Amino acid sequence: MVLYNRSVLSNGLKVLVHEDFTTPMAVVNVLYDVGARDEDPEKTGFAHLFEHLMFGGSINIPSYDEPLQRVGGENNAFTSNDITNYYITLPAANLETAFWLESDRMLSLAFSEKSLEVQRNVVCEEFKQRYLNQPYGDVWLKLRPLAYKTHPYQWATIGKELSHIENATIEDVKAFFAKHYNPANAILVVGGAVKTAEVLEMAEKWFGSIPTGEKYLRSLPAEAEQTEERREIIKADVPLNAIYKTFHMPARLDSGYYEADLLSDILSRGNSSRLYVSLVKEQKLFSELNAYVTGSHDPGLFVIEGKLTEGVEPELAEAAIWTELELIKNELVPQEELTKVKNKIESTMVFAEMSLLDKAMNLAFFELLGNASELNTETQKYAVLTAEDIRRRANKIFRRENSSTLLYLAN
Amino acid sequence: MIERSIAPAFKQVEHIELIKAEQYSLDNGVNLFVINAGTQDLVRVELLFNNVNWNLSRPLQAYSVNSMLVEGTSKYTALEIAERVDYYGAFLQTDFNFDNSAVTLYTLTKHLRSTLAVVKDVVTDSVFPEEELETFKRNQKQKLSVNLEKNDYISRRVFNQALFGNTIYGYSAGFEDYDKLQRDDLVSYFNLAYRPNNCTIVVSGKVDDGTISIINEFFGRDWDKGVDLNANLFSFTVKDGTEHYVERPEALQSAIRIGKISVTRNHPDFPALQVLNTVLGGYFGSRLMANIREDKGYTYGIGSALISLQNAGYFFIASEVGAQVCSSAVAEIEKEINLLRTELIQPDELALVKNYMLGSFLGGLENAFSHADKFKNIYFSGLDYDYYTRYIQTVKSVTAEQLMELANFYLDFNSCEKVIVGKK
Numbered sequence: 001m002v003l004y005n006r007s008v009l010s011n012g013l014k015v016l017v018h019e020d021f022t023t024p025m026a027v028v029n030v031l032y033d034v035g036a037r038d039e040d041p042e043k044t045g046f047a048h049l050f051e052h053l054m055f056g057g058s059i060n061i062p063s064y065d066e067p068l069q070r071v072g073g074e075n076n077a078f079t080s081n082d083i084t085n086y087y088i089t090l091p092a093a094n095l096e097t098a099f100w101l102e103s104d105r106m107l108s109l110a111f112s113e114k115s116l117e118v119q120r121n122v123v124c125e126e127f128k129q130r131y132l133n134q135p136y137g138d139v140w141l142k143l144r145p146l147a148y149k150t151h152p153y154q155w156a157t158i159g160k161e162l163s164h165i166e167n168a169t170i171e172d173v174k175a176f177f178a179k180h181y182n183p184a185n186a187i188l189v190v191g192g193a194v195k196t197a198e199v200l201e202m203a204e205k206w207f208g209s210i211p212t213g214e215k216y217l218r219s220l221p222a223e224a225e226q227t228e229e230r231r232e233i234i235k236a237d238v239p240l241n242a243i244y245k246t247f248h249m250p251a252r253l254d255s256g257y258y259e260a261d262l263l264s265d266i267l268s269r270g271n272s273s274r275l276y277v278s279l280v281k282e283q284k285l286f287s288e289l290n291a292y293v294t295g296s297h298d299p300g301l302f303v304i305e306g307k308l309t310e311g312v313e314p315e316l317a318e319a320a321i322w323t324e325l326e327l328i329k330n331e332l333v334p335q336e337e338l339t340k341v342k343n344k345i346e347s348t349m350v351f352a353e354m355s356l357l358d359k360a361m362n363l364a365f366f367e368l369l370g371n372a373s374e375l376n377t378e379t380q381k382y383a384v385l386t387a388e389d390i391r392r393r394a395n396k397i398f399r400r401e402n403s404s405t406l407l408y409l410a411n
Numbered sequence: 412m413i414e415r416s417i418a419p420a421f422k423q424v425e426h427i428e429l430i431k432a433e434q435y436s437l438d439n440g441v442n443l444f445v446i447n448a449g450t451q452d453l454v455r456v457e458l459l460f461n462n463v464n465w466n467l468s469r470p471l472q473a474y475s476v477n478s479m480l481v482e483g484t485s486k487y488t489a490l491e492i493a494e495r496v497d498y499y500g501a502f503l504q505t506d507f508n509f510d511n512s513a514v515t516l517y518t519l520t521k522h523l524r525s526t527l528a529v530v531k532d533v534v535t536d537s538v539f540p541e542e543e544l545e546t547f548k549r550n551q552k553q554k555l556s557v558n559l560e561k562n563d564y565i566s567r568r569v570f571n572q573a574l575f576g577n578t579i580y581g582y583s584a585g586f587e588d589y590d591k592l593q594r595d596d597l598v599s600y601f602n603l604a605y606r607p608n609n610c611t612i613v614v615s616g617k618v619d620d621g622t623i624s625i626i627n628e629f630f631g632r633d634w635d636k637g638v639d640l641n642a643n644l645f646s647f648t649v650k651d652g653t654e655h656y657v658e659r660p661e662a663l664q665s666a667i668r669i670g671k672i673s674v675t676r677n678h679p680d681f682p683a684l685q686v687l688n689t690v691l692g693g694y695f696g697s698r699l700m701a702n703i704r705e706d707k708g709y710t711y712g713i714g715s716a717l718i719s720l721q722n723a724g725y726f727f728i729a730s731e732v733g734a735q736v737c738s739s740a741v742a743e744i745e746k747e748i749n750l751l752r753t754e755l756i757q758p759d760e761l762a763l764v765k766n767y768m769l770g771s772f773l774g775g776l777e778n779a780f781s782h783a784d785k786f787k788n789i790y791f792s793g794l795d796y797d798y799y800t801r802y803i804q805t806v807k808s809v810t811a812e813q814l815m816e817l818a819n820f821y822l823d824f825n826s827c828e829k830v831i832v833g834k835k
Contacts, residue, residue, distance in 0.1 A: 022450065024426075025774050060415035065696045070763045071421040072770015074695070089774050096419040104415055121708025121733075128663045129711050129731050135560040205413060237661070239556035271481065271493035281489065284546060287553040307553060340498045347500030347519050350451050354778045 001376050002359050004189075005196045006367075009203060011212040013183035016363050016372055017199045018191035020356055026092035026192035027357050030102050031364040033187075034180035035082040036159075037152040037220060037298065045159020048079040049123050049168055050176050054086065056115030058105035071097045079157050082297045083368065089357060092193035096202060103206035106186065109177055116170055123165050127158050135238045136408060139305075146232055146404045147246045147301055151223040182213025187367050191360040223248070223299060230404040235411050240287070240307045241314055242408040245321065247302040247397045252295055253369055258381050259393035260293050260302055265341040266333060266390070267291040267304075267324065272340070274324055275304070284309055285317045297369070302397055314407055325398040332387040345382045424769040427803060429776065431796055432613070432786040435623060437631030441607045444786060445623065446615040448779040452520045454616035455780055456527065456626065458534055459787075460512045460609050462579060463640040464600070470582045472600045475547065475592055477505045477512040480601075482543040484536040489543060492529060501526040503533075509580050510643075510721045510791065512604065520617065524625055531629045534605050539597045548589045555586065562659060562666035562832040563731055569655050570668040573828040574725055578645045606637025611790070615783035645722040647672050652826040656835065665737040665833025669744060670727025671826055676719035676792040682805035684726075684821060687814050688717045689764050690756055691747060691822075692728055694771070696763070698747050699728065707743070709736045719792060726821070734834040741829070751818035755811040768806050 004018045039046050054077065055064045068075055073090030088098045131137045140156050148154035159165055188207065190199045226248055250256030267275045268291035275289045289306030308317050352358050366375040432444040462473045481503060482489045496503045499522035506513040514534055518526045558564040568583040575581025612630060614622065649672045659665075674681055685693070692699040692715025699713045713730035732740040756764075775781055789798050 023777060025777070066763065067418050069694065069696050069767040072424050072766045072773065074771060074774065091424050091770050091773055094421040097421055100415070100419050107415070118705060118708040122704055122711055125664065125709070125733055126711035128733070133562065133663045133731070135557055239560060240553055270497040272490060272497045277490055281546060284549070287550040307557070309549065310553065336498070340494070343500035344497060350453055350519060351517065353451055354449065354780065356777060
């Protein structure tokens with residue numbers, strides 16, 4: 001159970017406070033309601049590049065990192081297809097420094113040309129390190145456009161191609177800031193050894209005078225229902241053949257999400273899961289095989305990916321995956337197996353409460369979804385699902401005409 | 412109007428409280444250390460075994476035994492073991508590092524008894540079935556073939572080999588080492604190393620007397636003590652600083668790893684050297700990051716670290732940089748090391764690093780598990796909690812002059828092994 005107090009400033013900034021005096025630290029988490037899905041298709045990778053620029057100095061403070069480190073703090077950030085999230089951990093006694101820094105960069109950036117130039121290079125190196133200079137590293141650059149034809153989930157957060165990042169201008173940066181970075185599009189969560197009244201006072205002091213800005217109203221093209229099986233084959237200098245398979249599945253807020261998530265646990269969580277036991281251990285068709293959901297805000301993907309055992313024909317391996325999927329479509333999951341995956345959900349939620357930062361991030365995430373208190377009812381949403389629910393969902397998801405398959409073959 | 416260009420007042424971290432491990436002895440003499448903290452009804456139970464009897468002709472013995480503990484006992488198959496753990500929502504991990512082999516259980520306290528029974532089984536009764544061994548060998552070789560396509564992975568192998576030679580720290584296992592793994596070798600290593608006389612147990616979380624007595628029930632009794640073991644003892648000397656270049660013509664980036672043998676945690680210079688390392692490459696605002704990422708844009712990330720193992724300490728810098736700027740990046744690394752040897756760190760920068768390190772230390776004490784990790788650091792270095800008092804004292808008091816002296820003694824670029832994988 002993660003308790004919190006919630007308040008909204010007059011400029012629209014949502015402020016959540018989670019008091020936890022078991023630690024001397026504080027966490028300040030600022031979530032901006034903008035991700036790669038909000039990008040111009042000709043300027044992809046921008047939300048993430050922008051995240052880098054948020055560390056390049058703000059209107060009144062030339063360096064972001066230095067003053068924070070000086071008070072014993074650390075920070076980082078990440079960008080997903082849905083959100084951009086910034087977080088600070090620091091000794092609670094120095095909490096105000098975090099307010100000073102975060103509020104100034106919400107007010108306005110310095111928009112330095114030098115920072116843009118350097119971060120373009122840094123992000124291009126990140127692009128190479130993670131996506132281009134790794135075996136199978138570019139798979140999501142291929143898989144997303146195969147699975148999504150209209151929705152902006154068709155590109156990865158790093159962007160479609162290096163040139164989109166290389167061509168970013170300071171005008172683009174300013175426009176993006178004006179559109180997305182304001183109190184109306186942000187959620188502030190403060191947690192740790194902090195008192196709610198003091199946090200709210202500081203929030204008012206540092207964030208209260210920032211202009212509301214315009215609330216960004218998202219209107220993204222919905223992905224039309226897929227009606228034909230899609231396939232693509234890539235040949236590359238990799239040591240092993242691999243299969244990647246995606247299926248469209250419900251959005252994060254849809255009750256079907258929980259059914260799909262349990263399905264992925266049944267198929268792939270832990271060494272007693274079906275795909276691992278049957279296809280890796282018993283039939284030895286794969287050396288590794290995983291199933292997971294993307295969990296995105298708009299309708300997401302159910303993913304199955306695996307590396308084939310040397311000498312195994314891809315057709316055979318793929319057919320074996322389908323056999324497992326047909327089984328779960330046709331037969332009810334035994335009660336004990338269902339209890340097993342639900343127990344894992346329960347314990348994972350309890351273990352997540354060990355981390356202050358995780359708690360703060362989760363509160364921000366659920367607040368964005370609509371209501372932070374839903375964090376505390378997640379376990380129940382899984383608990384009520386029946387074997388029949390799981391079977392029905394499997395039948396909706398695991399259809400050939402709902403699938404996109406990428407064969408990544410060794411040269 | 413608030414004054415936004417002036418930083419709010421702040422305090423240096425003064426009070427750092429470690430939750431100290433309480434020591435117990437199980438009925439059979441096994442040392443049990445308990446970190447009792449937190450409000451969630453859960454525990455982490457770690458069984459740690461020293462890696463022993465290093466044998467170059469069987470280099471993967473200790474690692475394979477650890478990995479395969481969950482693959483079958485005389486009573487249960489791999490699947491049954493996994494099912495018994497998964498059913499209770501618990502997590503059972505095997506972890507292997509250069510010095511220790513560990514078996515770690517994370518469980519809700521209400522399922523402790525049911526899940527510990529599984530742990531007891533795997534550490535006392537593993538049988539390493541032939542069929543599972545074949546699967547393990549095949550999958551490990553496949554994983555290796557993928558890893559050998561990664562420049563960063565190769566740079567680590569070449570670097571470790573250069574520093575530590577054919578010891579457990581340095582040996583680069585190849586496909587043939589997996590091929591020659593024999594079940595008998597695993598069984599004999601298991602019988603030797605997974606014994607009470609080679610075991611330390613660390614329990615963290617909300618731990619009460621009931622938990623301790625359950626642990627004693629399982630691991631304090633009915634477990635053969637074992638025979639005498641040969642500790643892995645190695646000594647290493649600083650080499651003359653060779654360049655190791657592995658050319659990869661298609662590389663977009665080159666992996667760089669540069670470093671040398673250094674001191675271990677129980678050396679008096681270790682805490683101050685940590686400060687020096689932090690200045691150079693130990694945090695986001697470090698000199699290497701400021702120069703090579705934030706000024707030049709050569710890389711997504713660069714860092715340095717000082718690592719303490721039981722038989723050696725070592726220092727290294729690692730990065731992946733654009734292939735066309737590799738030589739420039741190496742030149743900048745050399746420049747930054749030399750700056751530390753010739754110019755005093757300015758008071759402003761030193762104060763920042765000290766505050767950062769104290770805050771980071773405090774932040775590293777988040778929960779019972781992190782307190783347990785702090786305990787393991789000192790315990791396996793043969794130190795007690797005074798080490799942390801000394802560490803904090805050193806961070807607060809070390810001077811720029813002392814750091815320059817340390818840089819001259821410990822950080823000589825010429826004597827560093829320099830590994831580059833990619834293009835230069």
